[in-house]
Amino acid sequence: MLRPLHKLRGLSLIALSAVALFQTPAFAELTIEITGAGANRIPLAIADFAGESGGSRALTSVIRGDLERSGLFKLIDANGVALNESISPAYADWKNRGADALTAGSIGPSADGRQEARFRLYDVNKQSTLAGAAFVTSAPMLRAAGHRIADVIYEKLIGEPGVFSTRIAYVVKGGPTHYELHIADADGQNAQAALKSREPIISPSWSPDGSRLAYVSFENKKPVVYVHSLASGKRIVVANFKGSNSAPAWSPDGRRLAVVLTKEGGSQIFTVNADGSGVQRLTTTAGINTEPFFTPDGQTVYFTSDRGGSPQIYSVSANGGSAARVTFEGSYNVSPRISPDGKSMAFISRRESGFRLAVMDLASKQVQILTDSYKDESPTFAPNGRMILIATEIGGRGVLSAVSIDGRIKQRLSIQAGDVREPAWGPFTR
C-alpha cells in the first residue's frame, strides 16, 4: 500500500474523481491535485498520541513540526483528541475534516522499562493502514523516536526517504575569539559542540558514514585540515603542509579526501587518504583551483578556478586530466555541490551584485536562481536531495536557510547569540 505522492497525483486522480461524484467533501482531495504550488500539500491529521501526557506532547509536537516544516503537508487540526493506534479510526469524521491521511499512536512503558512509541498511518480515503512501526527509547530520547516516526510517514506519503533523523553541522561565531563547531538534529534542536576554538573553523564536511567531520581550523594561525571523530573527539591532522591547507571533500567511499594545498605554488587540488597519507596532485593549472566536490559515483571532481579570468566552475576526472568548464553565465560562480542523485549542481552565483543560490541541471545546463539574497554561501544538499541548506545574512546576522530545490519552500534557522555559518548536511545513518 505504498502510495507515493507522484502516484497519488497521477493514477489515483481518476479514482478520487469517481469517488467525488458520490461524496460531498471530496473537492478538497481534488484541489490537491489540480491547483498550483501552494495546494500541493497533502492534508494530514496527526492526532495526539495516547498515553502519559508529557511524553505524548513531546512526541506529537516533534512529528507535527517535522512534517509541517517540510512544506509538503497541510496539517489538519486534530482537535486535541488522543487517538490510540490500536483502535480503528472513525474514517468518515477525518474525511469530513479534510484529511487524506491520518496518524494515531501511543506512548507507554516498554517491557524493559523504557518508553515505547507505536503508531499507524492511515489512508483516510481508502480506509486502510499505510504503515506502522514501534520505537523503544528512553524518555530523553523521545525526540529521536519522533523524527523516526516522521521519516516513516514522509516516506510512505512522498515516496522518498525523509531526512528528519539526519544531523547537520555548522559553525557558530559567538565573538571575534569564540568559534564553535556544532552538530544538531536536522530541525536545529539538540545541538552539541564538537569543537570550541578561539580561531575560525570553516568548511565542515561529513564522512559518508556520518561518524567523522573533516574541516579547516585556524587554531595554529594558518589553515590546517583535520578529520574529527565525533563520538570520541579524536582528531587527526590530514593536511598541514607549508602554506595553506583547506576545502576538504570526502570521496563517496570515505577512503580519500580532496583538499586544497598551496605547498607547490598557487592553490591546487590534491587527494589524500583519510589518515593523511598518499598525497596526489589532481590539478596543474596555475592560479586558483579550490572547492573540490566529488560526484556521487566518485568519478568526477567539480571545483572552482580563476583560470579563465573570473571564478567559474569546472569538472575534472577524479584521476586527473583536462578540466571542462561548467558555468558560463555571469562573472562569479563558485562553491559547486552535486546533488545526491548526481543530476544537478547547487552553487553560488553573483547576480545583480548579490550572491545567490543557483541550481544547474547538469544534463541541460539550465540554471535556476533560487533566492534573492545578497550574501548566500556554502550550499549543502539534504541527503534526499529535496532541500539545499545555505548560509545567508539577514539584518547583518548570519543565519542558515533551507530552500527546496524548486525554490518554493524556505525555512530559516538562526541562533540568538551569534552568527551561524558553514552548514553541512549529514548523510542518512543506516
Place this chain on the structure above:
Amino acid sequence: MKRFIAPTLLALLIAGCGSTPDGPEQAGAPVESRGGNVATVTANGIDGRNLPAVLTDPKSILSKRSIYFDYDKYEVKSEYKDLVTAHAKFLVDNRQFKMLIQGNTDERGSREYNLALGQKRADAIKKMLTLLGAREEQVESVSLGEEKPKNEGQNEAAWAENRRGDMLYSGEF
C-alpha cells in the same frame, strides 16, 4: 552499542508494513545510540614570546607589519617597497628568524575562494622578500581569507583595511 540493530529492525518493520501493515504489534526498534553523543574538544591557541625591540618598537620601521592591497589586486604596491625591503634585510641578517605571512581578503564572496585570494596576496609578499634575499625556508605564506577581518564593518573603508597581508615573526605564530 546498538547502533546497527536499530536500522535493521526499522528496515524489517518498514518492509513488513509494505505488504501487511501490522507494525505496532512488533517489537520496537531502539533509537538510543543512534545520533550518538558528541565529545567536545577545545583547541589550544599559541602563546607568543618576547621579540627583539627592533621588531616591536613603534619607532622602528620593522614594527610595521601590514601591507594593503587594492580591490581585486594581488601585487605589492610601490609605496610598500621600503617596508618589505627592511623586513627582507632583517631576515637576511637574522637567519634564525622565521616569518609567517598571512593574507587576508574582504568578506564578499565564497570563504574558500577568498582563502585562495588571500594566499595570492601572501605569496606576492613572500616572492618579494625572497627576491630581496630572504631564504625560502625562512618564509611561509598562508591565508586567513575573510576569516579574521581587522575591521568588521560592511563598507568600502572596512573592506580596504581587510585586503591585507600581515608579517609575523617566530614567536608570534
